[in-house]
Amino acid sequence: MRKISLLVAAAASLAFAGAASAADMARPVYTKAAPMVPVWSWTGSYIGGYVGGAFSTKNYTNTDPFNVSATPGYSMSSSFIGGYTGGYNYQFSPNWLIGYEGETGYIHMKGTGLSAVAPAFGTAEIGNYYSTWTARLGYVMDKSLIYAKGGVVLARFDTGIYSGVPAAGGWTGAFTSHKYEFGYAVGGGWEYAFDPKWSVKAEYEYLGFDRDFTYNNGAGVASTTHFGGIHTGKVGLNYKWDWFSMLR
Numbered sequence: 001m002r003k004i005s006l007l008v009a010a011a012a013s014l015a016f017a018g019a020a021s022a023a024d025m026a027r028p029v030y031t032k033a034a035p036m037v038p039v040w041s042w043t044g045s046y047i048g049g050y051v052g053g054a055f056s057t058k059n060y061t062n063t064d065p066f067n068v069s070a071t072p073g074y075s076m077s078s079s080f081i082g083g084y085t086g087g088y089n090y091q092f093s094p095n096w097l098i099g100y101e102g103e104t105g106y107i108h109m110k111g112t113g114l115s116a117v118a119p120a121f122g123t124a125e126i127g128n129y130y131s132t133w134t135a136r137l138g139y140v141m142d143k144s145l146i147y148a149k150g151g152v153v154l155a156r157f158d159t160g161i162y163s164g165v166p167a168a169g170g171w172t173g174a175f176t177s178h179k180y181e182f183g184y185a186v187g188g189g190w191e192y193a194f195d196p197k198w199s200v201k202a203e204y205e206y207l208g209f210d211r212d213f214t215y216n217n218g219a220g221v222a223s224t225t226h227f228g229g230i231h232t233g234k235v236g237l238n239y240k241w242d243w244f245s246m247l248r
Contacts, residue, residue, distance in 0.1 A: 004123050007030070008113040008230070009171045015084075020084050020185065025053065035183060037095075037156075040142060040143060040193070040196075041091050042089045042091045042097050042138075042145060042193070042240075043089055043090050043091045043242060044088070044240045044241055044242035045086070045087070045088045045227040045236045045240070045241055045242070046086065046087060046088070046089070046199075046239060046240040047084065047085070047086040047238065047239055047243070048084065048086070048201075048236050048237050048238030048239060049078070049080040049082070049083070049084050049085070049233065049236060049237060050081075050083060050084075050085060050103070050105070050201075050203075050234040050235065050237075051081070051083065051234060051236075052080075052081050052082070052154070052232060052233050052234025052235060053078060053080060053081060053229055053232070053233055053234075054078065054079045054080075054081050054107055054207075054230050054231065054232045055076075055078040055109075055111065055230070056075070056076040056109065056228040056229065056230050057228065057229070057231065058210060058228030058229060058233070059074060059075055059228060060073070060074055060075070060111050060113075060122075060124045060225065060226060060227060060228055061073045061074075061078060061122070061158060061225070062119040062120075062122030062123075062124070062160075062161045062223060062224075062225050062226075063161070063223055063224045063225075064118070064161050064163050064173075064219045064223070065161065065163075065173075065175055065222055065223045066119045066163035066173035066175075066184070067118050067120060067163055069116055069118055070115040070117050070119070070120035070163070070217035071100050071117065071120075071122075072114055072120050072121060072161070073113050073115075074075040074111040074113025074122065074124075074202040075111055076109045076112060076124070076126070076140040076228065077109050077110050078109070079107050079108050079109045079127070080106070080108075080243070081106060081107050081147030081232055081234065082105055082106055082127075083103055083104050083105020083106055084103065084104060084105070085101060085102065085103040085104055085236065086101070086103075086150040086239070087099055087100050087101035087102060087136070088100060089136070089240075090139075091140060092142065094140070095139055095141070095142055096138070096139065096140065096149070097135075097138035097139070097145065097220075098135070098136065098137055098138075099135070099136045099138070100133070100134065100135050100136065101132075101133075101134050101135075101136055101149065102131065102132065102134075103131065103132050104129065104131040105129065105131075105210055106127070106128060106129060107126060107127045107128065107129065107130050107131060107155070107230075108125075108126070108127035108128050109125070109126040109230070110123075110124070110125045110126075111124050111125075118163075118164075119163065119164030120161060120162065120163050120164065121161070121162040121164070122160070122161050122162075123159065123160040123161075123162075124155070124157065124159045124160075124225060124227070125156075125157070125158040125159075126155055126156070126157055126230070127155070128190060129154065129155075129174060130153060130154065130155040130156075130158070130207070131153070131154050131155075131165045132151060132152065132154075132185045132205070132207070133151045133152055134150055134151030134152075134185055134187075135148045135149065135150060135151055136148070136213070137149075138191075140219075140232040143192060143193040144190065144191070144192050144193075145190070145192070145193075145199075146188075146189075147162050147184070147187075147188060147189060147190075147191065148187070148188040148189055149186070149187050149188060149189075149205070150184070150185065150186045150187075151184070151185050152182055152183070152184060152185060153183045153184065153207045153208070153209075154180055154181070154182055154183075154184070155178070155180065155181065155183070155207070155209070156178070156180050156181075157177075157178075157179055157180075157181050157209075157213075157225075157227065158176070158177070158178050159176065159177050159223070159225045160174070160175065160176040160177075161174070161175045161176075161223050162174050162175075163175075163229040171245045173209030175215075175217060175221060175223045177186070177215040177217075177223070177225075179213075179215070180228075181209065181213060183207055183208045184207075184208040185202050185203030185205055185206070185207055185208070186203060186205070186206050186208070187203060187206055188203070189199070189201055189202055189203030189204065189230075190202055191205075193240075196235070196237055196240075197240050197241070198238070198239060198240070199237075199238045199240065200231075200236070200237055200238075201235065201236045201237075201238065202233075202234075202235050203233070203234050203235075203236070204231070204232070205232045205233075205234070206229060206230070206231055206232070206234050207229060207230040207231075207232065208229050209227040209228070209229060209230065210224050210226075210227060210228050211225060211226070211227065212224050212225070212227075213225050213226075227235075231244070
């Protein structure tokens with residue numbers, strides 16, 4: 001009888017231990033969550049600054065309204081450029097981006113020339129500031145961005161033509177004009193984000209003023225100036241933020 005009691009007690013102990021083990025296995029196991037890895041995005045507004053250089057590969061010419069056979073031609077000086085930029089990017093798929101960008105900067109280019117046909121002296125000067133407004137289309141490779149851009153540019157041009165009359169012993173006829181002119185701006189570049197907020201860029205941009213502009217002095221005297229296009233190269237630094245996340 002005693003042996004039977006011991007066997008029953010042992011069986012009950014095993015059953016209880018098995019039930020406790022099953023209960024432990026049924027309880028949920030809590031582990032520390034892994035830190036979330038932030039997803040990189042180019043979407044957001046940005047501001048920045050840039051420096052670079054500008055030069056023209058085409059000659060500028062002025063027609064002499066007092067002697068149409070005289071057309072002084074000359075090359076323009078190169079120029080340092082620098083200024084600030086700002087815009088907005090929207091990354092609408094894993095690898096594509098659209099946006100807009102505006103920049104305003106310093107530029108100063110000047111040229112002078114003497115006509116070989118008749119006594120005529122021409123001048124042109126660009127600056128001291130210019131502005132561009134462009135749209136951007138880019139291809140994203142993680143933190144690298146390759147982009148193309150296109151839009152309009154506005155700059156001030158000061159042009160002059162001085163006609164000489166040898167018999168009078170000097171420059172007797174003069175025509176000057178000071179105007180802001182629109183052109184087109186096209187280019188592209190590479191931008192790299194070395195930080196969630198900061199990026200660097202290298203960019204080429206062509207400012208298209210390569211056409212004829214006719215100016216009239218209001219007294220029936222007109223002069224035509226042919227402007228050449230301007231090549232620019234720059235490096236810059238941008239700071240990015242997202243207005244929408246700041247408002248949430």
